[in-house]
Amino acid sequence: MKLIVKTFAAVALLFATCGSLAAQTPRAEYPRPQFEREDWVNLNGEWTYSFDAGLSGEARNWTASEGFDGRIIVPFCPESSLSGVTHTDFINRIWYQRKVSVPAGWDGRKILLHFGASDYKTSVYVNSRLAGTHYGAGSSFTFDISAFVKAGEQANLVVKVDDNLRGGLQPGGKQCTNLHSEGCSYTRTTGIWQTVWMEAVNPGALKEVFATPDIDQSRLIVRPSFWGESMANTFEVVLMDGKKAVATESVQATDNNMVVLNVKKMKLWSPDDPFLYDIVYRVKDASGNVLDEVKSYAGMRKVHIQDGYFYLNNKPFYQRLVLDQGFYPDGIWTAPSDEALRRDIEMSMAAGFNGARLHQKEFEERFFYWADKLGYLTWAEFPNWDMDINNELAARNFISEWSEMVRRDRNHPSIVTWTPSNETWGCVPGVYQRLMNDLYDITKAIDPTRPVNDASGDGHVKTDIWTVHDYSRDYDALVKNHTITPGVEPYRNQPEKKFLACYEGQPYMVDEFGGLPWIKPENRAGSWGYGSNIDDIEQFYSILEKQVEALAACKHVVGFCYTQLTDVEQEKNGIYFYNRELKFDMERICKIFEKIPSWIENPADLSDWK
Numbered sequence: 001m002k003l004i005v006k007t008f009a010a011v012a013l014l015f016a017t018c019g020s021l022a023a024q025t026p027r028a029e030y031p032r033p034q035f036e037r038e039d040w041v042n043l044n045g046e047w048t049y050s051f052d053a054g055l056s057g058e059a060r061n062w063t064a065s066e067g068f069d070g071r072i073i074v075p076f077c078p079e080s081s082l083s084g085v086t087h088t089d090f091i092n093r094i095w096y097q098r099k100v101s102v103p104a105g106w107d108g109r110k111i112l113l114h115f116g117a118s119d120y121k122t123s124v125y126v127n128s129r130l131a132g133t134h135y136g137a138g139s140s141f142t143f144d145i146s147a148f149v150k151a152g153e154q155a156n157l158v159v160k161v162d163d164n165l166r167g168g169l170q171p172g173g174k175q176c177t178n179l180h181s182e183g184c185s186y187t188r189t190t191g192i193w194q195t196v197w198m199e200a201v202n203p204g205a206l207k208e209v210f211a212t213p214d215i216d217q218s219r220l221i222v223r224p225s226f227w228g229e230s231m232a233n234t235f236e237v238v239l240m241d242g243k244k245a246v247a248t249e250s251v252q253a254t255d256n257n258m259v260v261l262n263v264k265k266m267k268l269w270s271p272d273d274p275f276l277y278d279i280v281y282r283v284k285d286a287s288g289n290v291l292d293e294v295k296s297y298a299g300m301r302k303v304h305i306q307d308g309y310f311y312l313n314n315k316p317f318y319q320r321l322v323l324d325q326g327f328y329p330d331g332i333w334t335a336p337s338d339e340a341l342r343r344d345i346e347m348s349m350a351a352g353f354n355g356a357r358l359h360q361k362e363f364e365e366r367f368f369y370w371a372d373k374l375g376y377l378t379w380a381e382f383p384n385w386d387m388d389i390n391n392e393l394a395a396r397n398f399i400s401e402w403s404e405m406v407r408r409d410r411n412h413p414s415i416v417t418w419t420p421s422n423e424t425w426g427c428v429p430g431v432y433q434r435l436m437n438d439l440y441d442i443t444k445a446i447d448p449t450r451p452v453n454d455a456s457g458d459g460h461v462k463t464d465i466w467t468v469h470d471y472s473r474d475y476d477a478l479v480k481n482h483t484i485t486p487g488v489e490p491y492r493n494q495p496e497k498k499f500l501a502c503y504e505g506q507p508y509m510v511d512e513f514g515g516l517p518w519i520k521p522e523n524r525a526g527s528w529g530y531g532s533n534i535d536d537i538e539q540f541y542s543i544l545e546k547q548v549e550a551l552a553a554c555k556h557v558v559g560f561c562y563t564q565l566t567d568v569e570q571e572k573n574g575i576y577f578y579n580r581e582l583k584f585d586m587e588r589i590c591k592i593f594e595k596i597p598s599w600i601e602n603p604a605d606l607s608d609w610k
Contacts, residue, residue, distance in 0.1 A: 026082070027075055029338045031116050031195040032140075033369040034411055035208070036295045040199040043100060043157075047074050049085075052093040052160075063158055064128040065097050072096070074196060075116065077189045080332045089179065090166070091190040096159040104152035106200035110227060111146045113157075116194025116364055120170045121162040126155050135397060137171045137383055138333075138362025139404035140194070151200075161191040165386065169394045171401065173360035173383025174325060174568075183528075185385075186325075186569045189333040194364050204228045204253060205292035206235070206281055211411050212449060213300040215313060218266045220247070220298060222259040224281075229254040232286045237261060239298075240278040253283050268313050269299030269413045271354050271598065274375030276413075299372055299413025305451050305464050308606030309558050310507045312377075312416070316600035319377060319416075319559035320593055322348050322575070323512065324356040326363055327568045329578055333361060342370040343580065348565055349376065350586050351575050352593030355414075357456070357511060357561045360385055360422060362405055371414035379453065379511075379561075380409060381419040389421075390428045395435050403442055410447040417465065418443050418450055423457040423494075433500065436461035456511055458494040460501045469493045469512035471530040471563075473543055478550035482510060482557050484609045490556075505609055509559035510551060515573040516540060518583070529573030530563065537584070545592045552596050555604045562593070 026044050030036050050057075050068035057063075076083035078091060102111060115122065119137040123130060126148035134141040149155035165172045165188060176185035210223040222237050233253035239246050239261050247261040267275045276297045283292040302313055309316040324344065328335055335341045341364075348356055355377025358367075362383065371378050382402050388394045402420055409415055420439040424432065436454050440462040443452050451464035458468050468491055472478050481491040490503050517529020518540045524533065534540045551557050566574040567583075577583050 043196040047096045047098040063125045077193045094191045101154045107151035109200040113143045118192045123160045125158040136401045163190045168388035171383040172386035193334045202291040215302045220261045225255045234284045236282040238280040269301040271375040303416045316603045321355045321561035322353040323564035326361045341367045352590035368412040379417040384421040406446045419453040421455045424459040466506040467511040475546040475550045482554040484556045508556045511561040515563035517573045519572045527572045
């Protein structure tokens with residue numbers, strides 16, 4: 001832990017030395033490290049832009065614009081300081097423009113235009129022609145623009161983004177629906193907020209894979225899909241341990257084939273040893289020529305639910321999670337650098353957490369990459385707040401984007417739980433139950449390998465994990481609330497939803513607690529945490545320690561999530577300050593949270609809940 005803390009200064013130095021490079025190409029790293037090709041073009045940097053308050057851009061022929069008056073740094077949203085704009089009022093529509101040059105060497109290949117994320121309705125025009133429209137706050141999307149521009153040509157790229165956060169039909173997460181941030185809602189994110197890039201692929205190239213580790217039978221199962229299927233082509237998978245190939249298999253390159261690699265002496269992935277196998281995917285023609293090559297990796301691990309416990313690699317595991325909202329003072333939803341993503345995880349581990357509940361935001365793929373590399377468990381969650389989940393169109397938008405999110409991220413070993421929603425207030429019986437049932441079933445259809453926590457904070461309908469929120473400070477209150485008495489309904493933080501579902505022995509986790517505010521006097525105006533401010537730092541340590549001890553005393557509690565990793569704007573209950581500076585003695589904080597070991601050596605009999 002001391003080593004992790006010492007790395008913070010080194011990371012800060014790295015930020016300074018990389019400043020000039022970042023100014024040229026911000027977020028220059030490849031954005032999709034689990035599906036990486038060598039031949040690509042990063043389109044981050046300076047674009048032109050204009051707001052369109054009157055929604056009249058089409059009437060003014062903006063789809064063909066050769067440049068707008070404003071300048072913005074992509075991939076940072078216009079609300080952020082890193083964008084160079086810092087406009088924090090509501091933005092109902094924004095237009096972007098830039099020229100793109102397609103390399104001459106891309107002749108004969110599909111030209112793909114990728115967006116890491118753009119909030120919300122994004123329409124892309126290439127040389128004045130509509131290339132595609134995507135609906136989503138944080139899901140990634142791709143348009144094949146081969147019909148609009150050829151290799152060796154320059155294209156005019158115009159992007160229109162509509163964002164109606166207050167309409168209730170789109171996800172917003174913790175974006176504030178009032179003008180100024182308040183409560184637990186913060187500065188909004190509009191438009192492009194993750195990397196934009198181009199790459200070229202062979203018409204028969206690999207489109208995606210679903211790589212499933214099977215540690216019980218020592219194998220990796222790979223299900224591919226292709227941009228174009230061909231019985232004449234071969235799909236080859238090479239599994240690497242360092243520079244050594246440990247398994248190689250090939251099949252014909254069609255979507256209904258799968259590759260099964262038997263892995264001798266399989267090395268498992270866990271927080272103790274986050275070993276990753278490298279993978280090379282190749283598509284070859286009948287003569288053995290390589291048409292497509294993609295570099296990837298896999299972590300061999302298993303998660304499942306059994307007897308009231310969460311199991312990792314067939315052993316009961318206690319998840320000590322922290323709530324991570326993924327906000328940054330200068331980038332809002334966008335991390336200022338790849339190093340900042342890694343640093344957040346290292347900060348969390350230094351505080352004694354073995355994972356995070358990624359709260360009300362679709363995190364970018366590079367965050368999951370660092371979680372995979374560092375051995376950090378994550379719960380992936382959808383930003384469902386501000387959605388009118390009783391509205392059919394809102395439900396349709398919810399389901400489609402959540403499905404995209406699960407498909408994109410299901411190969412990351414660090415993700416151990418899917419959480420479609422959080423604190424679903426105001427739900428209408430029947431309508432809500434249908435939505436929760438659909439979300440659970442669709443998630444399991446896309447990825448049957450992970451548990452689903454349907455609604456964090458008690459609004460359960462169909463769930464593999466039973467989660468509740470409890471911000472009680474008192475030791476005795478926490479013990480009373482979370483000691484399960486046979487024949488008695490367990491604690492509910494939303495008792496009005498008792499009719500939705502009954503507890504059936506799922507792993508019981510308090511996935512929000514704490515939130516303790518320790519706020520400097522000069523920062524208290526307009527700030528808050530859960531409960532009254534704690535003025536004495538020794539009292540803070542004492543209350544925190546008693547809370548953790550209380551959860552440890554409840555045998556049915558098999559995991560927790562502390563609120564939260566950092567302060568966020570006016571909500572100042574983080575373990576760290578918003579700017580990521582130290583707030584407490586991390587060695588002391590770490591010892592408190594690590595009072596509960598990660599591995600449960602002697603699991604108790606939890607069947608007495610009945």
